[in-house]
Amino acid sequence: ALPISMSRNKLIYAGTAATVVVSSSSGSGGTWAGATEALQNSYCPLIVRSQPSMPEGNVRLLEMGAHALRNPEDLEHLLGTLESGQGTLF
Helix, strand or coil: CCCHHHHCHHHHHHCCCCEEECCCCCCCCHHHHHHHHHHHHCCCCEEEECCCCCCHHHHHHHHCCCEEECCHHHHHHHHHHCCCCCCCCC
């Protein structure tokens, strides 16, 4: 069984208009698990900080379809352009 903190990810992600990932490891950890689950199930738009030297997890999330946030000042505009497209929890 997954730890409660991992099991609740779907509730957290599905209850948001969008999620912003600043830094993620690749293939492990709570941020990675929640972000990949959110992408696979379309719980919410996933926005990932994109910078010249970013963690491998960020690179992989962008390759999986997350939206790139190159400049933090652009967040409000990016949020306005994304549609939720939320999937279902069950």
